[in-house]
Amino acid sequence: MRRLISFRDFDWVLLGFVLLLSVVSVLEIYSATLHTKFIHFDQKQVMWLLGGLVCMFALSLVNYHLLLDIAHWAYGFCIVALLAVLLVGQRVLGARRWIRLGSIHFQPSEWVKLVLIVAVARYFSHLAGRNLSWGDIFKAMAMVGLPMLLVLKQPDLGTALTYAPILLCGLFLGGISFKKAAILVLAGGLAIVPAWYKVLKPYQKQRLTSFLQPDTDPRGSGYQIRQSLIAVGSGGIWGKGATKGTQTQGDFLPIPYTDFIFAAFGEEHGFVGAALVLLLYFLILMRLIQNAQTAADLPGTLIVMGVVAVLIFQIAVNVGMVIGLMPVTGIPLPLMSYGGSSVLFTFLALGIVMNIRMSRFVN
């Protein structure tokens, strides 16, 4: 039956929060790139945001059930794309992450996230109502684990890690029993040991540990964390003012327009500014969860919660890294960090969420 979709049900409030945060992001990118060769990245970010908005509106018009239906094809295509990256991808800074199609550089690992959210939602909605068997659980783990390994191989630890919350969220909402969850946690804890020695590269290990003692090697791997802490801490309560951050403007803070943008913002706008950004994240996430609650069906809820899981994970890891609670993993801060792939992921995800919201009374 034909659905009637009305923009009256579009989540304008959510979009308002998102755009507010985007404006903050653009302003901070402007400030952080003012005296660097990346000047005018704020304008490029505006273009990405406009593109993202168009994609969001476009995708909000596409019934999410259609996406669920093609999820297995999309998943297959993602695996092929990730394999292609490993075989023919562009090597940038030692890692193959990009595919070049004509003049467009394409980083599939970001899109895989979106596909995984939909695919995992579809998988668990099929199992709805049942107690998850070990077979169900391992299938889900394999589904997320395969792209994760491929991305880890690029190597891109940060993006690979962002796939994990999708699985965890799916398992939690999909109905894993407490006993099985406890066993999985234990097994995961034990698996860390071989993973540490076999899978991770030395620089990755160093990054994962240096945040614990950033001062042991202030010129080496602890440098980034140290400079980030100085930036945030020296911002104080009110901050040093836009474009006035000495750590940001003096190029002491590493990549202050992408991974460390929250440190740059915290330096220039202080605790008050940073708390307001966290508040905006809180409002956005609460609004999303509310949309998950009101979704018309189980896969809708699962998709929205998948988006929530990815976002809160990235916020936790990125801001945690900036303030020294997490290791440096290279995960961008959604809606704040500069970067087309990240912007497009976020807005496409929002597009799906919007469609789910607009479809809530249509049945």
Place this chain on the structure above:
Amino acid sequence: MAASHHSDEKIPAIKLTAMQYLVALVLVILLSGLWRLQVLGARNYRALAQANRVRKVPILGARGKIFDRDGRLIVDNYPSVTCFLVPEQARDLDADLPLIARGLHLDVEQLQSTLFHFRHQPKYQPIPLKEDITPDELAFIAAHGNELPELETIDEQRRLYPSNGFAAHLIGYVGEVSEEMLDDPRYAFYQPGDVVGRSGIEEAYDPILRGQDGSRDVIVDSHGRELGVLGTEPTVPGTPLKLTIDLDVQEAAEKALGPRSGAIVAIDPRTGEVLAMVSHPTFDPNDFAIRIHRDEWNKLITDPEHPLLNKAIQAQLAPGSTFKIIEAIAGLQEGIAQALTVDCHGGAIFYGRYFKCWISARHQGHGITDISKGIYQSCDVYFYTLAEKLGIEKIAEWAHKFGLGEKTGIDLPNEAAGIMPSEEWKMRNYHQKWFAGETISVGIGQGATAVTPIQLVRAIAGIASGGVLKRPHVVFPDEIPPAYREYFQEQFPGSGDKIVPIDPANWEIVTDAMAQVTTYAGTAGMAHLDGIDFAGKTGTAQTVSNEYKKNIGGGGVKLRDNAWFVGVSPRRNPEIAVVILWENGAEGYLSARLAAQVIEAYVDKQRRMANNLHLPTEKHAASVAAPKSTHAATTPTATQQPIEMAGLWNAAAGSPSLYPGAHEIPYGPGTVLRGARFPLPTTAPATHSTSMLQSKFRRKAAASGSGMR
């Protein structure tokens, strides 16, 4: 198909609520982390951020200028810029090299070898590329600030010394502080790379001359690039130093010694002030002001003539017959010489060995000789006899009284003590008994006796002053800040000021005999100065024994005798005493003629000043081209062109314009005052207005040009 997704199953609300709490929890944890950093740790992190971005850039303080006694500039500073390369700041160093080489007028190979030399130091350490860069090179660096961010410059004040080695040994030079010096508590003030006085006055008076470095607090980015300036701590320039040196006398001494190897010291025996100090061959201290080239350094230290040695205070040589003055006083004071006469037949036998008198080569002998004739004819037989009668202990005792075998305590580094032999000295150093025959050799200033020129001139000037010996010094004691006076006293130990009581009758005998030396009757009649009471004593000291010279068949110039002369004017209570050491000069009377030139220049100046004739003024300096008419009116004897001092600085400066005042320094006409009927001045020399002279030499335009080399 789509229907397969439809399900009435719902996720329990509790799970979504749990997710909400999880999100809230995560954000609260992050917020508390922010609180810890930004509220609790703000002060600490602000300090760290400040330390990150503020760098202290030293501004080098200028050393004090050095002036002569009349306030005329001897050592100046000039602004200099050094170009550094910081590899860390380069984008593509190899690609930049040709451009850098072109802009700085260097070879690419030269650049590469410099970089290779410093390849092991950290990339953020600046590598000195070129010192003393020219204005157009500086403009090149400024214009290419964006393309060549690796180039940095440092401004400093460099030393500008007189060229051609004028007074080089006296002034000394500066250089980078060495590792050993840094360990010395005296140099605790310094840090590696600092410039410090390494020789001469520059070393001796380094604590006064050195300036205090200031600094600029510069805001930098993580690459060390300057973003702005927070503030500056000004430099404190070093204290200017006024020397006792009289440029006119110094110039006369430099000219007198000329290309000869040796030394000249002129002192004012009344005070111990050194009026001139020359050591030749010399070196150009400007070569040291910038890092000296290895080849040049090797040439200086391997030169057999020892150009770096300040012979005026470091050469230790047999005094020859000049020693006879000391021995004469000893003989007279001991009551032996008054009645002693000898009959010189060109030699005599002592202790079974025949000792020749120098006269034997020309005449039969001196004939009947008393103490007076013994001095002005320098009769060896007389002093052999006197030495035999006095004995080595009495000779050594009197020599020690006049400061031989001991440092004078002159305020210059590395003064030598010389040797005054005695029985005890020989036993201590050679574990041998003294042979009586050695006393005979010592009697004519040979044997183991070794003196420095400064010792000798002080001793003989002291005798001419009736036994009043002063500590020689090159800086007026009241020029030294009170806090440093004791320090410098301790730095330069020596016999210092002392009075040796001399019977006035003996004083007259010796000084009258010295005055006879420069008459037709004396050994230095050729050095006679009409109208000037010029007394002295020649000395011709063997460098090797006559037998050795005979054995190797003459020996040539290098083995010729050293020609000494010590002159004073006037003969008693002299105002000036001069010692000439002309190495391998062969005959003492030749040195006497050099001393006469110095004495003459001094007396000439004193007379002109006493009569208010031709003071060095701006008016005179302004008319270099046509000064003759005015001179003729005021200075009856000024028949020659004034001698300009311009040559002193020109070679170092590259262009005369660097020193607007230098070429205007007037030098009194170096005329011969034969026949002049001016009384010897008794009044103190008129003093110049120091501030006037200083302002004259003050640089008109600081950046008018850097010295080119």
